[in-house]
Amino acid sequence: TTRMSRLRVGSPLDKNTDIGPLIDLTQLDRVKGLIAEGARQGAVCWQPDAALPSSGYYHLPTLATSVSPANILAQEEVFVPVLATMTFRNTEEAIELANNTRYGLAASVWSENVNLALHVAPQLKAGVVWVNGTNMFDAACGFGGYRESGFGREGGREGMFEYLSA
Numbered sequence: 490t491t492r493m494s495r496l497r498v499g500s501p502l503d504k505n506t507d508i509g510p511l512i513d514l515t516q517l518d519r520v521k522g523l524i525a526e527g528a529r530q531g532a533v534c535w536q537p538d539a540a541l542p543s544s545g546y547y548h549l550p551t552l553a554t555s556v557s558p559a560n561i562l563a564q565e566e567v568f569v570p571v572l573a574t575m576t577f578r579n580t581e582e583a584i585e586l587a588n589n590t591r592y593g594l595a596a597s598v599w600s601e602n603v604n605l606a607l608h609v610a611p612q613l614k615a616g617v618v619w620v621n622g623t624n625m626f627d628a629a630c631g632f633g634g635y636r637e638s639g640f641g642r643e644g645g646r647e648g649m650f651e652y653l654s655a
Contacts, residue, residue, distance in 0.1 A: 490537070493550050494539070496550050498541055498542065500542070508547075508570055509547075510542075520569050527573070528553075530557070530561060531557055532553040533555045534552070537549060551569075556573045587614075588613060593616060595616060595619070595623075596613045597619040603620065606621065
């Protein structure tokens with residue numbers, strides 16, 4: 490929560506901003522509704538005590554703990570800085586929980602044991618899986634969602650082939 494409290498919400502044109510606005514009021518209301526529903530379903534939600542810019546569609550980062558696998562925060566793509574956390578007993582259960590969704594845009598595996606992370610990563614059903622990081626892209630590699638996430642592939646050879654198929 491300490492690191493989350495330091496995130497700066499503001500204009501995406503400001504190089505010091507960590508979190509920019511949502512696209513419109515409809516999306517902001519959707520996000521607020523998902524977080525409220527997640528809390529009703531048992532998640533404990535925390536947000537930093539910070540002021541939001543007076544104009545625009547901004548939302549504070551949110552940490553959700555005590556999230557069950559069936560909770561809406563574990564089952565929907567929220568697309569804002571919401572971290573939904575779940576506990577697991579072993580590696581197999583962690584993989585099962587991660588794959589227990591109809592979506593699969595991206596995932597990241599965090600571990601002090603890199604060999605374990607590299608063992609888990611290919612078992613996750615996601616368009617891209619990062620190890621001990623996020624949002625690292627190579628223009629030569631394709632990117633796209635898995636299952637109900639995304640609209641095909643982009644970037645790399647895979648992206649080029651999307652334009653060539655009818």
